Amino acid sequence: MTNSKSVVILGAGAWGSALATLAKANDHKVHIWSRRSSRTLEKLVEDADIIVSAVSMKGVRDVVSQLQGLPLSPEIIFLTATKGLDPQTTCTPSQIWQEAFPNHPVVVLSGPNLSQEIQQELPAATVVASNVTSAAEVVQLVFSSNRFRVYTNADPLGVELGGTLKNVMAIAAGVCDGLQLGTNAKAALLTRGLTEMVRIGVHWGAKQETFYGLSGLGDLLATGNSPLSRNYQVGYQLACGKSLTEILTHLQGTAEGINTTKVLMLRSKQQNISMPITEQVYHLLQAEVTPRQALLELMLRDIKPEYNE
Numbered sequence: 070m071t072n073s074k075s076v077v078i079l080g081a082g083a084w085g086s087a088l089a090t091l092a093k094a095n096d097h098k099v100h101i102w103s104r105r106s107s108r109t110l111e112k113l114v115e116d117a118d119i120i121v122s123a124v125s126m127k128g129v130r131d132v133v134s135q136l137q138g139l140p141l142s143p144e145i146i147f148l149t150a151t152k153g154l155d156p157q158t159t160c161t162p163s164q165i166w167q168e169a170f171p172n173h174p175v176v177v178l179s180g181p182n183l184s185q186e187i188q189q190e191l192p193a194a195t196v197v198a199s200n201v202t203s204a205a206e207v208v209q210l211v212f213s214s215n216r217f218r219v220y221t222n223a224d225p226l227g228v229e230l231g232g233t234l235k236n237v238m239a240i241a242a243g244v245c246d247g248l249q250l251g252t253n254a255k256a257a258l259l260t261r262g263l264t265e266m267v268r269i270g271v272h273w274g275a276k277q278e279t280f281y282g283l284s285g286l287g288d289l290l291a292t293g294n295s296p297l298s299r300n301y302q303v304g305y306q307l308a309c310g311k312s313l314t315e316i317l318t319h320l321q322g323t324a325e326g327i328n329t330t331k332v333l334m335l336r337s338k339q340q341n342i343s344m345p346i347t348e349q350v351y352h353l354l355q356a357e358v359t360p361r362q363a364l365l366e367l368m369l370r371d372i373k374p375e376y377n378e
């Protein structure tokens with residue numbers, strides 16, 4: 070098949086495995102690498118067309134530096150699917166990849182994509198975004214199928230931030246459901262959560278409209294309403310009285326929202342951006358407030374116009 074690509078996926082976790090399934094189903098040559106792999110990264114990336122990073126945030130700098138030492142074809146496209154923020158610099162994963170590989174196209178993939186549903190072959194849609202349109206289109210073709218609809222987008226930062234910032238709101242949504250606060254409360258939380266995402270995201274340099282698409286609102290709805298989301302699970306179980314340590318001991322996989330909340334607090338303080346929901350999620354994760362106290366703090370804030378920014 071002439072359009073068949075060689076795809077190397079870094080990270081054999083839930084998301085790396087689901088992306089591998091999608092690319093394989095389209096007859097691409099797919100190799101998954103993890104730090105426990107017997108095959109060396111050097112050998113695997115030799116013929117790669119696309120290198121997909123599906124490691125969790127804490128692994129991004131490690132895999133970047135491993136690749137930096139290798140001879141790579143200048144044609145290689147980097148595709149990042151990590152939804153997190155660097156704790157030291159507050160950079161997004163694509164910013165880290167682009168800084169390390171300034172001459173390669175970097176594409177972001179993000180959307181409402183709970184991996185378990187994708188592995189069950191349920192239909193889903195996602196967004197691939199890049200400053201290099203042709204690279205986004207290559208990735209679009211590699212993953213598109215009758216059960217995975219892939220849109221391109223020219224705002225990689227907005228697409229990446231949508232998927233990342235909603236993890237904080239997914240924790241809050243889990244708390245809301247765990248406390249059985251009802252549908253009105255959930256709608257209010259997700260709507261005001263989106264306002265918060267837009268506020269900091271636009272200040273960061275992303276386009277406002279991107280947050281109303283699949284990678285923003287779409288992913289917020291998916292993770293904010295699904296027990297399949299690890300971030301939602303963290304919030305839900307906190308509301309049920311478990312400690313964060315206890316929850317993380319039994320959680321399958323990574324809940325990026327925990328680290329993202331800390332990074333966002335840092336950034337919003339540095340830049341004087343109001344993020345009341347994020348702030349309460351932060352205090353809750355630090356065990357400085359109970360879920361009920363966090364709720365009251367939000368409900369009793371000064372009354373104000375809906376839009377004053």
Ligand SMILES: NC(=O)c1ccc[n+]([C@@H]2O[C@H](COP(=O)([O-])OP(=O)(O)OC[C@H]3O[C@@H](n4cnc5c(N)ncnc54)[C@H](OP(=O)(O)O)[C@@H]3O)[C@@H](O)[C@H]2O)c1
Nearest residue numbers: 080081082083084104124125128131151152183184322323
């Ligand atoms: N699961 C989903 O539904 C989904 C959907 C969209 C996006 N995402 C995002 O995709 C990322 C991965 O999520 P996941 O669900 O696949 O998490 P996961 O199941 O916990 O897998 C994380 C992967 O990262 C690897 N990793 C961590 N630290 C590493 C390091 N220092 N060096 C090399 N590899 C390292 C892990 O390797 P080891 O196994 O060796 O620890 C594992 O392969 C997250 O940012 C998540 O937000 C997930």
Ligand SMILES: O=P(O)(O)OC[C@H](O)CO
Nearest residue numbers: 180181182183298299300
């Ligand atoms: O399990 P979560 O909370 O990391 O959510 C997974 C994906 O981000 C859903 O799009």
